[in-house]
Amino acid sequence: MLYQCARCMTVYDSKVEDDRLLCPHCRDRVKLFTGPRPEQVSEVALILPEEPILPLPEVSPISYEFTRLTKKNFPFWYHYAVLMRLVASNVFTQEQAYGYQQAVRGFLDALECFENTPTSEVWVAYAMFGSSTGISVAEWFVRIEMCMTVTTHPDIPISTHMGIFRSPLRMVELPGLNKARHLKSGGVKVPELIEVMEIGGSVARPVRNLSVQLHAFAARSCLRDSTGVKKVFMITAPLLKMLEILREKCGAFATETITSVESGNSLAVQVGTDDWPKRYTFTVVNIEKYPWLTKLAALKGGRPTIAIELKSLEDALDERPRVELVRDWVEKKGL
Numbered sequence: 001m002l003y004q005c006a007r008c009m010t011v012y013d014s015k016v017e018d019d020r021l022l023c024p025h026c027r028d029r030v031k032l033f034t035g036p037r038p039e040q041v042s043e044v045a046l047i048l049p050e051e052p053i054l055p056l057p058e059v060s061p062i063s064y065e066f067t068r069l070t071k072k073n074f075p076f077w078y079h080y081a082v083l084m085r086l087v088a089s090n091v092f093t094q095e096q097a098y099g100y101q102q103a104v105r106g107f108l109d110a111l112e113c114f115e116n117t118p119t120s121e122v123w124v125a126y127a128m129f130g131s132s133t134g135i136s137v138a139e140w141f142v143r144i145e146m147c148m149t150v151t152t153h154p155d156i157p158i159s160t161h162m163g164i165f166r167s168p169l170r171m172v173e174l175p176g177l178n179k180a181r182h183l184k185s186g187g188v189k190v191p192e193l194i195e196v197m198e199i200g201g202s203v204a205r206p207v208r209n210l211s212v213q214l215h216a217f218a219a220r221s222c223l224r225d226s227t228g229v230k231k232v233f234m235i236t237a238p239l240l241k242m243l244e245i246l247r248e249k250c251g252a253f254a255t256e257t258i259t260s261v262e263s264g265n266s267l268a269v270q271v272g273t274d275d276w277p278k279r280y281t282f283t284v285v286n287i288e289k290y291p292w293l294t295k296l297a298a299l300k301g302g303r304p305t306i307a308i309e310l311k312s313l314e315d316a317l318d319e320r321p322r323v324e325l326v327r328d329w330v331e332k333k334g335l
Contacts, residue, residue: 001013001014001015001017001032002014002032002033002037002041003021003030003031003032003033003046004030004031004032004033005023005029005030010023010042011033011038011040011041011042012030012041012042012044012045012046013041013042013043014045014046016046021046021047022046022047023046024044024045024046024047030046062127062128062129062145062210063127063128063129063130063131064125064126064127064214064217065124065125065126065127065128065132066123066124066125066150066217066218066221066225067123067124067126068121068122068123068225069111069114069122069123069124069149074111074114074115075186076137076140076186077111077124077147078108078111078186079185079186079187079188080141080144080147080185081104081107081108081111081163082104082108082185082186083141083183083184083185083186083188083190084104084141084165084167084168084169085100085101085104086180086183086185087168087169087177087180087183087190088100088101088104088168089101090179090180090183091168091172091176091177091179091180092168092171092172099239099241100165100168102239103163103164103165103239103242104163104165105163106149106162106163106164106239106296107147107148107149107162107163107164107165108163109162109163109295109296110122110149110151110160110162110163110292110296111149113151113291113292113295113296114151116291117153117289117290117291117292119153119154119289120151120152120153120290120292121151121152121153121154121225121226121227122149122150122151123149123150123151123218123221123222123225124147124148124149124150125147125148125149125150125161125214125217125218125221126144126145126146126147126148126214127144127145127146127147127210127213127214127217128140128143128144128145129143129145130143136192136196137187137188138188138192138193138195138196139196141169141188141193142167142169142193142196142197144167145166145167145170145210146164146165146166146167146210146211146214147163147164147165147214148161148162148163148164148165148214148215148218149161149162149163150218150221150222151292151296152222152226152231153228153290154226154227154228154229155228155229155290156228156229156282156284156290156293157229157230157231157232157233157280157282158231158232158233158234158235158282158297158307159219159222159226159231159233159234159235159310160234160235160236160292160293160296160297161215161218161234161236161238162236162238162296164211164214164215164238164242166210169193169197174194174197174198177190177193177194177197181194211242211245212245212246212249212250212316213317215234215246215250215308215313216313216314216315216316216317217317219234219308219310219311219313219314219317220314220317222234222310223310223311223314231310232280232309232310233271233280233307233308233309233310234307234308234310234313235258235271235297235299235305235306235307235308236296236297236305236306237296237297237298237303237304237305238304238306240304243304243306246306246308247306249316250306250308250312250313250316252312253278253308253309253312253313254306254307254308254309255271255272255273255276255278255306255307256304256305256306256307257271257272257273257276258270258271258299258305258307260299260300260301262287262300265285265286265287265288266283266284266285266286266287267283267284267287267293267299267300268281268282268283269281269282269283269284269299271307272307278309284299
């Protein structure tokens with residue numbers, strides 16, 4: 001029986017008849033070939049989707065989005081974070097769920113600061129499979145791979161990245177989601193997500209090494225889109241695992257020495273030691289007007305923090321991350 005790949009157009013001769021067969025080269029779906037038998041027919045065997053693959057056509061590349069938070073789209077992001085936290089709490093182990101809940105808590109804290117500080121500029125930076133144009137909310141939820149918030153203000157020379165987390169839908173097999181079928185948030189129900197993920201009989205794989213790329217994309221976008229004074233550093237108080245990643249990947253242009261002195265309603269901040277070449281100082285007047293500086297960036301101390309030079313972080317952006325389906329498949333097969 002002849003099949004043809006929908007992407008590379010290679011024709012295969014297969015003794016197996018199965019509508020789930022995949023092209024072994026580009027892992028796209030194949031369809032029955034009804035034309036005359038070509039002179040060249042591939043002898044490479046088609047494969048079945050033993051591992052998760054992308055559920056929708058033309059969504060394999062990761063795309064980045066930088067969306068300004070508004071009163072209109074606030075419910076979308078709030079309910080997305082709440083539903084993903086509920087899913088993780090029901091399908092992960094207790095230890096895994098705790099770490100995940102902490103990450104989502106940071107995301108929700110940034111949303112709360114947005115509500116309390118209308119003059120601040122808050123964005124959601126996220127990576128997703130394909131485009132968000134013309135799809136349902138459930139499809140959008142499924143396609144999001146990783147997200148975080150970016151907060152700054154026209155008067156403040158720093159930004160804060162907070163609440164980075166990966167979709168829990170990428171970390172469980174579909175049967176495992178049955179434990180969460182009863183969950184919903186904002187009108188979106190887990191069965192709707194499962195229905196989207198079951199298109200083509202499979203789900204997407206996680207994309208490796210994505211967090212720093214998302215931070216770099218957020219830095220570039222913030223430098224481009226933010227208003228007011230020039231943004232110089234990104235300062236955040238991340239969870240320990242994220243702090244370790246940022247140390248490893250961004251240590252050359254970062255510091256964990258951030259000191260502050262409060263005087264009345266002003267806060268004087270120094271980034272770096274006195275002899276650090278990139279040492280930077282600034283003063284925030286009326287600190288109570290910017291609750292995110294203490295709640296998210298922890299400028300008054302209390303949590304481990306890291307400051308990363310925004311321009312250097314922007315330069316770290318490599319826009320080539322792609323879903324590594326073929327590589328993963330080759331590694332599993334030991335080829």
